[in-house]
Amino acid sequence: MTDRSAPPLFHTVICDLLGIRYPILQGAMQGGGGVELVAAVSEAGGLGVLPTFGGTDAKLRADIAAVRSRTGKRFGVNIMPMGAGIAERCAATCIELGVPIVTTGRADPGEKLVHRLKAAGIVVVSVIPTVDHARRMEAEGVDAVVASGTEAGGHVGTVATLPLVPLVVDAVKIPVLAAGGIGDARGFLAAFALGAVGVQMGTRFMATEESDLNAWGRAQLLAMRETDTIVTRAMTGATVRCIRTAEIVAYEAALARGADAAELTELKRLVRGSRYDGDKSGRRQSAAGQVAGMIHEVVPVRVLIEEMVAEAARLAARMGGIARGE
Ligand SMILES: Cc1cc2nc3c(=O)[nH]c(=O)nc-3n(C[C@H](O)[C@H](O)[C@H](O)COP(=O)(O)O)c2cc1C
Known part of the structure; x- marks a missing residue:
């Protein structure tokens, strides 16, 4: 002290x-x-x-x-x-x-x-x-x-x-x-x-x-390595660094292969859904920085x-x- x-x-x-x-x-x-x-x-x-x-x-x-x-x-x-x-x-x-x-x-x-x-x-x-x-x-x-x-x-x-x-x-x-x-x-x-x-x-x-x-985010933070974040526009439209999840990886992959607007919108909905609605495990997407690897x-x-x-x-x-x- x-x-x-x-x-x-x-x-x-x-x-x-x-x-x-x-x-x-x-x-x-x-x-x-x-x-x-x-x-x-x-x-x-x-x-x-x-x-x-x-x-x-x-x-x-x-x-x-x-x-x-x-x-x-x-x-x-x-x-x-x-x-x-x-x-x-x-x-x-x-x-x-x-x-x-x-x-x-x-x-x-x-x-x-x-x-x-x-x-x-x-x-x-x-x-x-x-x-x-x-x-x-x-x-x-x-x-x-x-x-x-x-x-x-x-x-x-x-x-x-x-x-x-x-x-x-x-x-x-x-x-x-x-x-x-x-x-x-x-x-x-x-x-x-x-x-x-x-x-x-x-x-x-x-x-x-x-x-x-939320509990899911806390568990992620403690387990994350420095490579476990990803920068995406799927959350707000601007570039946001967040916890790397399967939903964001899928969105970024679709973007890279030139997927059409309807598919991107649906994938974005899944990313944002996992952020705002949560599911039974209390999962909710969160922004996080690379320093998560040190926590x-x-x-x-x-x-x-x-x-x-x-x-x-x-x-x-x-x-x-x-x-x-x-
Ligand atoms: C979950 C989360 C939400 C954030 N939301 C905002 C926000 O609403 N407004 C803002 O100006 N910055 C926001 N930030 C950025 C932080 O205020 C801060 O500048 C940033 O986290 C510093 O980098 P660090 O995460 O490496 O410590 C957010 C960051 C995180 C991790």
Whole structure:
């Protein structure tokens, strides 16, 4: 356990900007990160972030109230600009309810929306997959960006975390966090070596006691190797990295052999069906990143965060020895 009287380990500008103890964001996860996870991450000193993708306004309001009933700490809400008017509706609710931090995922939500959030005093953090996208978000006035590599679970681009983070750090003046493939102290520390001031993790947080990932997904996460994810458009129409399942493999194979639209639609329905409806085994398709291959146990969020930070501090001390040739 960390000595709470000592200054927090790895305190960076992002901790001050977001009002958190550790520079660790829990990436919003539709289907993997409900109110219990969000509250637990914020309580443990990171930033929990609520997903809104695919949800109603009533659900967002209920989720915000539920998080507030569990923690007095700051948390964020994620806005995904997918679908007409949805981002605007989520933004309006965040403003009305005084949500302090909004993250944006997948695409540029537009300058107008960023200005509206900023004018309401909300800190805006955008997840970006390329240098150009990072520059655009900086120009629109966001406070920080999360450079998310193709290793990540959820919507992904094509550039890996290792080159993406330093490229973005060199391209913008606002703080940069790293995401994609971070699951333990080694990845956490590597993010700082790349110039990031913090990390965003998704997949690792799904394998915690507080996440709402279904039993099938949990079992998958613990059994998966690093090769057991697949990037597909079958889930949302955009490229999403998820757990490799027979339904997605069948869809991708049909796509590769030039199957007609009717067949692809049916295969997509099976992929999405396995995601949304579940079956008797509790099976529900889920996004997941390559870091799933490193996950071997389900732990409480506080243990995950405190042990990762403490181990990273020990590692950092050892790195000093390596640099000195010891
Ligand atoms: C199951 C799942 C659902 C996700 N849903 C969202 C989402 O709704 N909005 C978003 O911006 N990012 C979403 N993401 C991306 C995460 O917020 C985070 O950026 C990503 O998981 C980081 O990479 P990692 O999985 O390697 O840790 C999702 C990721 C996962 C694994």
